[in-house]
Amino acid sequence: MAEDRTIPLAVEEAGFAPAEIEAPAGTRVRLEVTNRTPAAIEFESFELNRERVIQPGQTAAVYVSGLGPGRYEFFDDFHQQRRGALLVR
Numbered sequence: 422m423a424e425d426r427t428i429p430l431a432v433e434e435a436g437f438a439p440a441e442i443e444a445p446a447g448t449r450v451r452l453e454v455t456n457r458t459p460a461a462i463e464f465e466s467f468e469l470n471r472e473r474v475i476q477p478g479q480t481a482a483v484y485v486s487g488l489g490p491g492r493y494e495f496f497d498d499f500h501q502q503r504r505g506a507l508l509v510r
């Protein structure tokens with residue numbers, strides 16, 4: 422069984438907090454994405470192949486696994502100035 426890693430990630434008006442998160446290669450990562458803004462957001466990543474609408478005040482779990490080392494960018498598709506990245510080492 423691969424190691425499980427939970428990473429909290431908030432979406433605030435100013436952007437993702439933190440804007441960069443890290444995980445070891447090969448782990449199963451559970452991103453706990455909380456929308457702390459008053460409007461719906463959409464967590465999206467082409468590189469992670471994930472897309473999830475999250476309503477204000479809600480938290481959604483986004484799972485990714487089997488990632489090799491690299492930088493995987495994500496953004497809020499509804500407010501595209503909000504950007505962040507998952508660094509896998």
Ligand SMILES: [Cu+2]
Pocket residue numbers: 463465472498
């Ligand atoms: Cu989208």
